[in-house]
Amino acid sequence: MFIENFSQVASPLRRLTREDVDWDWDQKCEEAFQKLRRIVGEEITLKKLDYDKGSGKIKLAVDSSYIAAGEVLTQEDKEGKDRPVLYESITFSKLESKYSQPKLELCGVARILKKLQTILWGQHFELQVDAKALIEMINTPCLPNAPMTRWVAFIQLFSFDLVHKPGKTFTMPDGLSRRPKNSEEEDEDAPEFDEEEDWIKPHPGFGAKNVN
Incomplete structure (x- = not known):
């Protein structure tokens, strides 16, 4: 579990674990405890995607390396904060890993959308x-x-607004795209994504342009 600025937030609590410090649960300790409890219970826990009218904006962040395509799916809550819905990492075959970086990035987005089509189809x-x-x-x-x-x-075929994010702020999808392959994923003869199946034509609305 990753908690941003954990050392700083938990500092008053960690201090109590030192042998040379008397136990004193003061206001700073209580505030640190309540903040960590809120982060673990609300900000980190995955939420279900809300499809109701007026629900928060859905955001899909995708990045690719020669290892994998990583994605972070979030949705804004009533306060405008992005709440995590799903984290995903799809490893590339050895053939795909040899693509040029632009082709790899494009393949990564297509792979991720193929994986998430049942939850994103028809949603902006x-x-x-x-x-x-x-x-x-x-x-x-x-x-x-x-x-x-x-x-x-x-x-x-999907309905979305395409947004550029600076690489230095893209740490989560970037990290997921660099997840090491396990032994079961190492397949030298794995087919390229485009050769796996006829995966475009079966989709309703094929040929409709709805990129904003």
């Missing part, structure tokens, strides 16, 4: 990426090969 959301080239590929595609063109066609 904010798609966050840190690669500016990816924004251009999706918005004004002029791509060098057929697989990338098909990936963009699939991505454009």
Whole structure:
């Protein structure tokens, strides 16, 4: 479990564990305890996606490395805070790991949307990426090969606002994209994503452009 600024928040409580300090549960200790309890109980716990009208904005952050595509799905609460819904990491095959970085980034977004299509289909959301080239590929595609063109066609079936995020603020999806593969995921002969199945045509609305 990761708690941002944990050392600073928990400092009054950690002080009580020292042998040279008398036990004194003061106001600072109580405030630290209540803050940690709130973070663990509300801010870290995964929430269900709320599809009701007027519910908070859905945000999907995606990043890719040569290892995997990582994503963080969140939804704004009534106070405007992003609450985590899902964390995901999809490893690339050895063939995919050799893609150029722009092609890898595009493949990562397509893979993530394929994985999340049952919960994002028909919903408007904010798609966050840190690669500016990816924004251009999706918005004004002029791509060098057929697989990338098909990936963009699939991505454009979803309704989203495409937003660029600086890499230094993209630590969570970046970290998930670098998750080491386990032994079961090492498959030298794994097919490329585009070769697995005819995964575009079965989707209702194929060919409709609804990127904002």
